[in-house]
Amino acid sequence: MESIYNLVPEPYVEPQKPPMYRSKYDPNAPLTSSTFGLHGTTATVGGGVNEIRKNHTLSSTFGPTSQSTTSAANFLKAGSKTRLPPQQASSFMRSGGSSKPLVPRREDKPVMGLRTSKNFITANAVEAILSVPQMPQNDGVDYISKEDYGKVPEYLSQVKEEIRRENDMIDEYVRKQLAQDEDAPEEFTEMEEQLRIDLINKLKTKWDDVNEKYQKICHRTSFESFGDIAFKEGKERELKKLENDIMLLQRAGSVMVSEDR
Structure with a gap:
């Protein structure tokens, strides 16, 4: 709801700032849970690096320790864990133990400058002329000499x-x-007059229904699909059949109906 008192500006009250936050802990004290500066040989300033280095046990695996038993010269060499000695293992690999081809050595040089004087076109022609044609293989069965040859x-x-x-x-x-x-003998009976009138009325009603659908498409001069053409022709045939039935029932004289056996 609007009120005129809402148009009166209210006096601005400056919010009071809270006192600055100061931690109860000493900011210059080392951090006991920090891992900053632990990796490497240079100790960084600040953090609990010195305290953590005191708890750095021999079971840690990040970097060597003063009591490490592994020497830098004692590294894992090729073939040291194979059943064959390193010399035999290397000779086995050079002798074809691997499925990959050997890498060519630096002093190996490819063979270059090889040429041939053979004329392959003439050689192929001579070989084709002198070759003996292959005769068809005879399996030993003579179908002409069979007893049922030429018979149904x-x-x-x-x-x-x-x-x-x-x-x-x-x-x-x-x-x-x-x-x-x-x-x-074929037997006929005369159709009742009331039945004939009812049939004529129903046929006329059917003709009106079909004609209404036909009038929606008969004025078109072009058709987009064969379905439209078939629909128009079907309605024309249906109208023609209904007209013939109506004329047959409306003609003078009695209508004779064949009895179904």
Whole structure:
């Protein structure tokens, strides 16, 4: 809620600063937990370096100690932990113990200046002319002399016979069905007038529904896809069929309907 008293400026009150923080510990005292200046041989000024060096035991591994038993000259040499002595191990490696090729020595020089007087084009042509062509290998089987050469396999005759029997059975069944349909007289009944009127009304309703969908696409002169063309042609065929059915039911005279057997 707005008030006119809010427009009156309030007097500025300067905040009071808290007293400066002073630690209760001596700032010049060495830090007992500091590791600064521990690594190396030069002691840095400040920190608890001197105190830590007093607790620097022989078990530490960072840098040598005064009582270290390892000498700088006693380093691990190649082949010192192998079963063979170093001399035999080096000779074994030079004699082909490694799968890698030997590195060429400094005094080794590549062979240079080698030339040949052979004409490879002429040599290849002469070799191709004088070479004997390879004859096809004969496995010893003469298919012409076989007993069934040139004859129809027996299994093909069996398959043809099975197909002939199946076709005869199908023809006999169809012939019997057609004979029964020809012998039975076809019966017709007159369609009721009310049923004919109901069918005409339903066909007209269906025609209106199809025509409404057809009118949405019949005015188009270009179609983007084959689906649109098929849809238009399908609606035209459906409208034509409905019109023929309506004309058939509306013609003068009675409508005869065949009874389903």
